[in-house]
Amino acid sequence: MKKLLIILLSLSLFLSSRNSISQNGAQTAAGIAAGIGLIAGGIISYEEQKERYELEGTEWMLKNKPEIKAFSLKIIDLDGKKGSDLSNAKFYNFKVVEFSNSSASRKVLLCFVNPTWDEKTGVRYNALKWVYIGKEEWINMMVSYLKIASPEKKGEVLRKIIQKAQFSRNGLQVERKIKLPFIRLPSNDNYLVTDYSDELKFVYNEASLGIYLKEAGNLIQIDRNTLKDMHNFLFEFD
16 A cells, blocks of 8 residues: 555656756756656556666765765665655655775665745756765764653763664664653644754654754654664664
8 A cells, every 4th residue: 555655646746846956956867756657658666666766866876975986775665754744745765885895884865855846937846855874973863853852861871872772663672672762742733843953953743753854844754664774774783
């Protein structure tokens, strides 16, 4: 059912989009959202769709990380948002391994797709924002998020827990025991917010991470399993 929904959403974006632009404003011929929907007169398969997303991620790496001479890239989830997220924005994410001599470094590549339009021309397009994250940056992000999502407010304590714990529905757990619980809000209409950077805010709501893109003005709620998969990959819990 989820696969069918993803394909239908992609088809909808294809019909409503006329081109795509990358983070630096350059037009992209392939466009993750705009280029996926139809092939040879019919809806493309799930596997073909994954390959197209991975092609777009690979092209981003080649253009923006020219110093990396060897890497692997694999998509984590075709739709990384919570099922209850009704925003028009889309979220895709990739596992990346950089190879250098005998060492390997794990990263995650995030792509936020924000449907928008040019006020002067009236042309609709999809603005793509890419975020490339290593383990240290991920720890910093999760420390900022968990300061509002959990009872613990000390950064040093959170850093230690993050590196040995895994995300679950109720908090961070070590050996299947909750080490750091998520706090409970009075209702699903309550939100806790923190500034992370000039570009991002983190939002805690319904025991989930929300990422607010300041420039685009979009809030994207990250699926719990997607968050868990990214964390487990970076810390090699997978």
